[in-house]
Amino acid sequence: MLWAEKYRPDNPFQLVGNEEVRLEFIKWLKNWKENSKAALLIGPPGIGKTTLVYACAKFLKYKVLELNASDVRTKGKLEIFLKPGLIYSNLFGEKAFAFLDEVDGIYGKQDYGGLEFLLEALKFSKVPMVFAANKEDERIKKLASHCEVFRMKKIAPRLIEIYLRHVLKREGLEGDDGLIREVVKSCEGDLRSALNNLQLAMANKSTEGLLTPSVQFPLEEGITKFFQAKDIYEAYEILSSIKAEPMDKLRALYNTLIVSELPLDLKLESLKVLSYADELLNRILKTQEWRQLKYLDRLLAFGLNNLLKGYTLSYREDSLSWPLKLRIWNDSKNLRDLALYLSKQFHVSSKDFLAFYLPLMIVLFKKKRLEDMFRALGLTENMIKAINKEAKSLEVD
Amino acid sequence: MKIVLNEWFKLPRLGKETFIKLMSIGVKYDKTKGFLVNEGTNLLSFSSVIKEALREEVEFYPKCAIDELVTPCDICAYREVCDRKEISSKCLCDECYNNRDIFTFYTTNLASKIE
Numbered sequence: 001m002l003w004a005e006k007y008r009p010d011n012p013f014q015l016v017g018n019e020e021v022r023l024e025f026i027k028w029l030k031n032w033k034e035n036s037k038a039a040l041l042i043g044p045p046g047i048g049k050t051t052l053v054y055a056c057a058k059f060l061k062y063k064v065l066e067l068n069a070s071d072v073r074t075k076g077k078l079e080i081f082l083k084p085g086l087i088y089s090n091l092f093g094e095k096a097f098a099f100l101d102e103v104d105g106i107y108g109k110q111d112y113g114g115l116e117f118l119l120e121a122l123k124f125s126k127v128p129m130v131f132a133a134n135k136e137d138e139r140i141k142k143l144a145s146h147c148e149v150f151r152m153k154k155i156a157p158r159l160i161e162i163y164l165r166h167v168l169k170r171e172g173l174e175g176d177d178g179l180i181r182e183v184v185k186s187c188e189g190d191l192r193s194a195l196n197n198l199q200l201a202m203a204n205k206s207t208e209g210l211l212t213p214s215v216q217f218p219l220e221e222g223i224t225k226f227f228q229a230k231d232i233y234e235a236y237e238i239l240s241s242i243k244a245e246p247m248d249k250l251r252a253l254y255n256t257l258i259v260s261e262l263p264l265d266l267k268l269e270s271l272k273v274l275s276y277a278d279e280l281l282n283r284i285l286k287t288q289e290w291r292q293l294k295y296l297d298r299l300l301a302f303g304l305n306n307l308l309k310g311y312t313l314s315y316r317e318d319s320l321s322w323p324l325k326l327r328i329w330n331d332s333k334n335l336r337d338l339a340l341y342l343s344k345q346f347h348v349s350s351k352d353f354l355a356f357y358l359p360l361m362i363v364l365f366k367k368k369r370l371e372d373m374f375r376a377l378g379l380t381e382n383m384i385k386a387i388n389k390e391a392k393s394l395e396v397d
Numbered sequence: 398m399k400i401v402l403n404e405w406f407k408l409p410r411l412g413k414e415t416f417i418k419l420m421s422i423g424v425k426y427d428k429t430k431g432f433l434v435n436e437g438t439n440l441l442s443f444s445s446v447i448k449e450a451l452r453e454e455v456e457f458y459p460k461c462a463i464d465e466l467v468t469p470c471d472i473c474a475y476r477e478v479c480d481r482k483e484i485s486s487k488c489l490c491d492e493c494y495n496n497r498d499i500f501t502f503y504t505t506n507l508a509s510k511i512e
């Protein structure tokens with residue numbers, strides 16, 4: 001388990017840095033009345049904004065109605081998730097407050113009235129509302145003008161050091177002074193990054209390869225470094241520092257693995273990991289649960305790093321020729337069209353059709369020429385050709 | 398110019414415009430005590446406003462989070478990587494920093510301020 005999660009403080013006094021802001025925030029929550037302003041915590045990542053909110057909730061015995069603003073952006077969705085919680089002053093007899101983390105993520109082109117709803121909600125909310133954002137840009141100022149703003153800054157190195165020593169003590173480990181200082185110097189005031197680097201350094205017994213939080217790798221370099229990582233923690237750090245969309249990362253990993261010289265069974269196992277990740281990513285895209293993205297990098301890092309120990313791969317573009325790629329694309333398009341069309345006829349989902357019905361159709365096609373029957377079912381020539389091609393590639397008679 | 402964070406200080410008359418600028422970046426003002434730069438102040442902007450008005454570089458000194466003593470940065474091992482303008486205003490003085498039970502002192506000290 002990552003130490004940053006394992007040792008997340010559950011008491012607002014156990015954090016380090018931003019002492020005055022923490023005290024002010026506790027006072028704000030303690031003294032909150034129905035007409036008080038909402039709170040907006042602004043500060044760079046890794047300094048404890050979210051931790052402070054949860055620790056204060058525990059300290060003052062509040063329930064947190066959490067909504068990661070990156071999850072649900074539209075007015076309609078915010079209304080469904082938040083409104084019931086905001087109009088009752090307590091939840092099953094317990095005090096509660098609404099917390100919208102990463103609120104800067106709400107103001108993209110996908111906002112669809114989310115900001116307007118929040119500004120409206122501030123007027124009718126009967127519970128405290130807390131927002132957290134990484135940056136104070138022009139877009140967030142509109143919200144800030146309706147809130148009590150708590151600005152948090154990076155943490156002083158000496159304070160980070162005492163926190164790291166505290167964690168080592170709880171782990172029952174003895175840390176070398178030089179190693180701890182190198183870790184503190186690498187983290188640029190970001191406590192989460194310091195904890196990740198400390199865990200990495202203690203596992204490797206070296207400060208080699210520590211990552212600064214601002215480091216972001218381009219896709220090619222990041223994928224190569226990912227495959228060279230010494231352990232899962234380093235692999236995870238690198239993967240999450242790659243400056244690319246999740247789907248592009250997944251594609252780059254796929255391309256690199258598919259053209260690699262790995263033994264076949266290992267390649268198969270690695271592709272299975274990618275398949276799980278692909279499934280997770282698709283679910284995230286469908287449900288807009290962006291918060292789950294952190295598990296995608298973890299799944300890939302933990303899965304692939306363990307599996308490919310001892311193999312060094314470098315980023316590779318896929319080596320398939322353009323005409324071949326085009327053919328694959330066309331065939332898969334025809335099969336998709338076929339699945340969409342026939343799944344309706346058979347009253348099943350297109351997924352079930354592809355999994356159970358299509359293989360049967362292909363075997364039937366191999367046994368007997370059934371073009372006429374397929375034509376009678378309304379299949380186009382392209383669809384029939386696609387089945388024919390699959391049947392030809394089938395080795396079983 | 399040396400400025401101790403979280404401690405009132407005096408400035409020469411800077412004119413209305415500069416005063417407004419200072420207020421807008423989170424500097425506090427009290428007629429009798431003077432000016433105060435704390436957690437909520439944008440220290441980067443403060444430095445540039447003072448440099449423009451007084452042609453002087455500003456050096457910030459933190460106070461110890463435990464005993465409130467001014468903590469000079471000269472002998473700190475992290476001096477090169479610690480940009481005071483971007484870091485929260487308090488640090489640890491040498492005496493507290495070298496205490497073996499510092500984490501406990503630090504947490505109980507802060508807790509005592511609210512309870």
